[in-house]
Amino acid sequence: xxxxxxxxxxxxxxxxxxxGLDAIMSERRRLINVAYRLLGSLAEAEDAVQETYARxxxxxxxxxxxxxxxxxxxxTVAGRICLNLxxxxxxxxxxxxxxxxxxxxxxxxxxxxxxPDGTTADPADRVTLDESVSLAFLVVLESMTPAERVAFVxxxxxxxxxxxxxxxVGRTPAACRQLASSGRRRVxxxxxxxxxxxxxxxxxxxxxxxxxxxxDIDALIGLLDxxxxxxxxxxxxxxxxxxxxxxxxRIAHAWIEIARRRPADMTFLERTVNGQPGLVAEQDxxxxxxxxxxxxxxxxxxxxVVRNPEKLRHWTAS
Numbered sequence: 508x509x510x511x512x513x514x515x516x517x518x519x520x521x522x523x524x525x526x527g528l529d530a531i532m533s534e535r536r537r538l539i540n541v542a543y544r545l546l547g548s549l550a551e552a553e554d555a556v557q558e559t560y561a562r563x564x565x566x567x568x569x570x571x572x573x574x575x576x577x578x579x580x581x582x583t584v585a586g587r588i589c590l591n592l593x594x595x596x597x598x599x600x601x602x603x604x605x606x607x608x609x610x611x612x613x614x615x616x617x618x619x620x621x622x623p624d625g626t627t628a629d630p631a632d633r634v635t636l637d638e639s640v641s642l643a644f645l646v647v648l649e650s651m652t653p654a655e656r657v658a659f660v661x662x663x664x665x666x667x668x669x670x671x672x673x674x675x676v677g678r679t680p681a682a683c684r685q686l687a688s689s690g691r692r693r694v695x696x697x698x699x700x701x702x703x704x705x706x707x708x709x710x711x712x713x714x715x716x717x718x719x720x721x722x723d724i725d726a727l728i729g730l731l732d733x734x735x736x737x738x739x740x741x742x743x744x745x746x747x748x749x750x751x752x753x754x755x756x757r758i759a760h761a762w763i764e765i766a767r768r769r770p771a772d773m774t775f776l777e778r779t780v781n782g783q784p785g786l787v788a789e790q791d792x793x794x795x796x797x798x799x800x801x802x803x804x805x806x807x808x809x810x811x812v813v814r815n816p817e818k819l820r821h822w823t824a825s
Contacts, residue, residue, distance in 0.1 A: 604743030
């Protein structure tokens with residue numbers, strides 16, 4: 508929906524472009540940000556926003572002119588589409604091959620359309636990378652019910668009123684307040700009591716990379732929380748471990764085995780993953796694996812490994 512002409516954007520009654528097009532299209536980036544946090548998939552978020560704009564332009568000019576706040580209308584429609592998608596996504600993920608993880612995103616300087624020519628993506632389609640989009644945060648959102656997720660994200664992250672949220676989820680504002688509160692408790696329970704500074708998180712990930720490449724089992728064990736968990740998502744399209752690995756020692760041994768089987772042309776690089784320190788594996792300039800980490804103190808509590816190529820389409824070599 509980035510074109511500025513054609514049947515979807517022209518006002519046939521006036522024979523020229525919709526005069527409110529710029530204002531309407533300026534909402535696109537915010538809608539992408541909302542939808543990505545609600546769905547955990549940029550591909551699904553883009554589809555949801557596309558459908559939102561399709562519904563806007565399906566209305567007559569008179570109907571559009573009667574809407575006092577187009578931005579609020581777009582958010583409401585996008586929210587309802589995402590709510591419906593969340594319900595169907597639960598069914599789809601029950602038949603997903605292996606573990607399902609949110610789609611990881613690179614830092615803005617590496618953003619790509621995933622096209623063979625390496626075309627840079629439209630800035631309007633980029634997701635703002637902050638704490639509310641870390642893999643750790645998105646994984647917690649996956650544990651919420653669809654209504655909880657919509658209420659929590661729209662109210663706590665995007666500051667919408669409970670009255671606005673109620674219009675989306677079809678419940679009372681009081682019920683939406685309870686939904687958001689429940690979601691907030693889930694987030695607090697999953698977060699460490701003290702936040703680790705960004706530079707320290709990056710240092711722990713760097714130490715992990717060095718120990719991994721050196722095949723230093725003792726150093727790896729020392730960097731992993733004894734109760735650490737590693738989860739991988741290959742989607743049936745890439746080889747990976749099919750079930751979560753629990754325990755720091757077991758993870759360390761698994762990573763040593765990965766290092767031993769590492770192809771000669773594969774390189775591990777430090778990269779930002781959803782705004783947090785992470786690693787990527789590249790072969791011939793193509794990102795084949797993304798590693799995201801949850802660091803508490805000086806140890807790694809969670810490792811998320813994404814190998815499903817359909818979720819790596821926005822990654823490129825530096």
